[in-house]
Amino acid sequence: MSDSILLVGTGALATLFAARLSEAGQAVSMLGTWQDGLHALQKNGARIIDSDGVEKSFPVYATDNPHDVKDSKYALVLVKAWQTERAAKQLQSALADDGLAVTLQNGIGNKETLQSLLGLGRVSLGITTTGATLLAPGVVKAGGEGIISMEQNQASVKLEAMLKSAKFNLQNVSDAESLVWGKLVINAAINPLTALLQVPNGELLSHPKARKMMGALAEETAEVAEAEHVHLPFENPVSAAEDVARKTAQNKSSMFQDVLRGAPTEIDAICGAIMKRGQKHGIRTPYNKACWTMVRATAVGHAFSMT
Numbered sequence: 056m057s058d059s060i061l062l063v064g065t066g067a068l069a070t071l072f073a074a075r076l077s078e079a080g081q082a083v084s085m086l087g088t089w090q091d092g093l094h095a096l097q098k099n100g101a102r103i104i105d106s107d108g109v110e111k112s113f114p115v116y117a118t119d120n121p122h123d124v125k126d127s128k129y130a131l132v133l134v135k136a137w138q139t140e141r142a143a144k145q146l147q148s149a150l151a152d153d154g155l156a157v158t159l160q161n162g163i164g165n166k167e168t169l170q171s172l173l174g175l176g177r178v179s180l181g182i183t184t185t186g187a188t189l190l191a192p193g194v195v196k197a198g199g200e201g202i203i204s205m206e207q208n209q210a211s212v213k214l215e216a217m218l219k220s221a222k223f224n225l226q227n228v229s230d231a232e233s234l235v236w237g238k239l240v241i242n243a244a245i246n247p248l249t250a251l252l253q254v255p256n257g258e259l260l261s262h263p264k265a266r267k268m269m270g271a272l273a274e275e276t277a278e279v280a281e282a283e284h285v286h287l288p289f290e291n292p293v294s295a296a297e298d299v300a301r302k303t304a305q306n307k308s309s310m311f312q313d314v315l316r317g318a319p320t321e322i323d324a325i326c327g328a329i330m331k332r333g334q335k336h337g338i339r340t341p342y343n344k345a346c347w348t349m350v351r352a353t354a355v356g357h358a359f360s361m362t
Contacts, residue, residue: 059084060217061124061149063142064133065092065117067189067312068159071197072131072221074103077113079221084124085117086145087134093117095193102194110194121148128154129214132169135313136162136324143172150177155210159183159203161242161309162324163235163332180231181205182238185223186306198306200224206231236280237288237295242325244273244296246310247346250320250353253311257304260297269296271342276329282336314353322350 060076062069065087077083077100085101087093096117104110118124127149134142139160146156150173157179158165169178186198202224205211218225228234245256248265252258259265270293277292289295313320326340326347333340 059116059124059127060214061086061127061130062133063087063130063146063156064138065089065096065193066133066135067187067195067309068183068185069131069133070096070101070189070193070195071103071185071187072133073101073115074111074113074195075221075223076217077101077115078111079217081217081220083113083115084127085115086119086121086124086149087117088119088141089192090119091192093119095191099193104190104194104196106197121145124149126151126154129211129217130154130156131214132156132158132160132165134160135319136160136165136321137319139165139168140172143169147172153210155179155208155214157181157205157211157214160324161238161321163239163328164324176210179206179208179211180235182231182234184238186303188307188312198303202226204228204231204234230286233286233288236283236285239325239329240273240276240280240287240292241296241299242308242310243276243329243343243346244269244292245300246308247322247326247350248272249308250310250314251346251349253314255304255311256300256306256308259300260304266297268342269293269300272296272326272346275333275340275342279329279333279336279338279340282338283332310350314350320350320353322347326350 059082062085073083100112100114102112159181166180183203184201188196207227273292273296310320326343329343
């Protein structure tokens with residue numbers, strides 16, 4: 056499997072990446088546990104609907120057995136943050152000894168979880184602002200075209216070439232942690248509120264109280280980032296969050312999508328993680344705590360996951 060790029064996950068982003076990489080002529084393998092998604096991908100390939108409403112299908116190899124994709128040289132981890140430990144255990148069997156796993160997940164702590172099982176030198180950090188909506192198992196609608204930012208790593212040169220061949224916007228950064236926390240500020244400000252109010256991102260700007268709380272969440276998260284000695288990629292966290300909400304006005308956040316389909320959310324890796332880091336520094340995070348509590352309450356009784 057050394058010439059194949061391995062995508063860990065079968066959800067929205069994984070399906071989007073699979074379709075675009077396969078379209079570019081790359082051999083794509085997908086590793087997951089969601090049986091409906093795996094069956095759809097095995098039967099019909101990765102199907103993508105573009106901005107014009109045209110659906111195209113591209114072949115992929117999909118499995119739930121890590122031994123089927125053994126010795127994979129490159130892996131992109133695209134599962135939800137609460138599934139990271141499970142993904143790491145799968146990669147212990149799938150990733151080549153000299154392989155590299157790159158996390159492009161939401162939240163913080165994913166890199167450390169992967170490193171704890173795979174080793175420091177086999178894990179690299181990245182983020183993506185590329186958007187996608189899963190319409191059905193194996194079927195994804197492309198969202199806004201974002202950027203993939205990856206920390207500089209000599210081992211990832213070939214992986215970067217694969218991503219560029221699929222016309223992804225790629226950039227190397229010296230401080231990926233800054234971007235991860237920058238995205239965390241945005242996610243904390245937008246995702247839980249859209250999930251609770253069940254509105255697309257832009258609607259938050261139209262309601263004064265929601266907009267005020269969005270700003271409070273952004274400022275609160277930025278305060279924790281400062282205590283963590285993280286230099287955010289923007290000066291004004293409130294303006295940054297509002298700008299993203301404006302640019303992605305029609306998008307349904309990933310957390311909103313999770314709530315709609317009754318799936319577990321990433322609230323623990325976003326608001327929950329901010330709360331924990333805040334406690335470490337003696338910083339109160341009441342807005343994040345409120346969102347964490349309410350989103351977790353909506354998840355009671357949810358019974359399945361898409362991975």
